[in-house]
Amino acid sequence: MELKSSHASPVLNSLNKPRLPAKYVTIPRKKPGKLDDVLSNGWLDAMRSSSPPCKKFIMDANVEVPPDDSDNAYSSWMLKYPSALKSFDHIIKNAKNKKIAIFLDYDGTLSPIVDDPDRAFMSSAMRSAVRNVAKYFPTAIISGRSRDKVYELVGLTELSYAGSHGMDILSPVSDLASDDHPNCIKSTDHQGKVVNLFQPAREFIPMIDEVFRTLVENTNGIKGAKVENHKFCASVHYRNVDDKSWPTIAQRVHDILKDYPRLRQTHGRKVLEIRPVIDWNKGKAVQFLLESLGLSDRDDVLPIYIGDDKTDEDAFKVLREGNRGYGILVSSVPKESNAFYSLRGTSEVKKFLKTLVKWKTQLEVADRGSK
Ligand SMILES: [Mg+2]
Numbered sequence: 001m002e003l004k005s006s007h008a009s010p011v012l013n014s015l016n017k018p019r020l021p022a023k024y025v026t027i028p029r030k031k032p033g034k035l036d037d038v039l040s041n042g043w044l045d046a047m048r049s050s051s052p053p054c055k056k057f058i059m060d061a062n063v064e065v066p067p068d069d070s071d072n073a074y075s076s077w078m079l080k081y082p083s084a085l086k087s088f089d090h091i092i093k094n095a096k097n098k099k100i101a102i103f104l105d106y107d108g109t110l111s112p113i114v115d116d117p118d119r120a121f122m123s124s125a126m127r128s129a130v131r132n133v134a135k136y137f138p139t140a141i142i143s144g145r146s147r148d149k150v151y152e153l154v155g156l157t158e159l160s161y162a163g164s165h166g167m168d169i170l171s172p173v174s175d176l177a178s179d180d181h182p183n184c185i186k187s188t189d190h191q192g193k194v195v196n197l198f199q200p201a202r203e204f205i206p207m208i209d210e211v212f213r214t215l216v217e218n219t220n221g222i223k224g225a226k227v228e229n230h231k232f233c234a235s236v237h238y239r240n241v242d243d244k245s246w247p248t249i250a251q252r253v254h255d256i257l258k259d260y261p262r263l264r265q266t267h268g269r270k271v272l273e274i275r276p277v278i279d280w281n282k283g284k285a286v287q288f289l290l291e292s293l294g295l296s297d298r299d300d301v302l303p304i305y306i307g308d309d310k311t312d313e314d315a316f317k318v319l320r321e322g323n324r325g326y327g328i329l330v331s332s333v334p335k336e337s338n339a340f341y342s343l344r345g346t347s348e349v350k351k352f353l354k355t356l357v358k359w360k361t362q363l364e365v366a367d368r369g370s371k
Pocket residue numbers: 105106107108109307308309
């Protein structure tokens with residue numbers, strides 16, 4: 001794919017290596033090597049710290065237990081990351097004459113975290129809340145899942161979708177925005193409407209496919225391990241893997257990645273994610289979407305990003321550093337974040353979205369009344 005010279009490629013130049021041939025002959029089955037204690041321990045620490053317990057959730061019932069106000073650690077954490085619901089008046093005070101744009105993560109934000117990632121369904125009440133939000137505000141979902149999968153789970157046509165941590169974006173064609181971004185081509189969405197398709201890591205598709213198959217091959221003896229191919233990244237879920245096998249899973253993934261210097265591994269909630277080494281993340285995806293919606297470099301735009309995971313921090317950071325909008329972290333346990341506000345779980349996310357819609361409709365009624 002041609003890159004225009006006016007833009008830098010998101011692929012880190014220092015790590016550019018000759019492209020691997022698109023066809024791969026065999027999948028190398030890794031011999032279970034010696035456990036590399038130092039690296040495995042480093043990974044294990046990261047695996048544990050990336051997977052805090054969700055003690056406020058009853059996972060299977062899709063019901064959240066009411067907050068325990070005696071939880072002192074959480075209460076003091078909330079002094080730094082106040083509830084977006086309790087701070088709603090403050091948020092909208094800054095939004096009154098601005099156009100709000102909503103960005104939403106999917107897993108753990110719109111749907112509960114469940115043992116089987118294929119069963120992370122959003123409730124119909126949440127779907128309706130997101131649909132209503134999208135009626136009033138430009139709305140996009142930015143997920144680590146493949147774009148097709150997240151679209152299948154959400155099932156709403158009114159939104160923009162970014163899959164693979166923002167490496168696969170389908171966004172509306174806007175008269176206001178320039179469409180000269182590198183790696184951006186015209187395509188059609190599920191309804192056949194012309195849209196912009198942006199895939200900065202397109203060249204990695206064969207490599208990810210090969211790594212996915214190698215990961216499947218090398219983890220199939222580990223009970224509970226689940227490998228997913230998200231097209232531009234792959235993930236190894238260890239939510240259902242016994243703690244005792246975590247070193248094995250870490251070592252197997254680590255061994256495979258030794259052969260792929262152009263791929264890196266990041267930690268999500270009980271998931272190891274394998275991604276291309278490119279200068280692209282959910283924060284860049286937010287910037288791209290704002291640009292593509294004709295909403296960047298404007299003082300009258302207030303982006304709000306709601307997410308629960310480490311990968312959402314890049315988006316929180318972009319909003320915080322640019323003093324442009326608000327990141328809202330979804331968490332039932334205290335953790336450091338670049339977000340401004342917090343919500344305790346998916347129920348509170350739904351409540352926040354509904355409150356936003358209620359405020360907007362009341363504002364419109366008041367505006368009509370004053371004319
Ligand atoms: Mg998430």
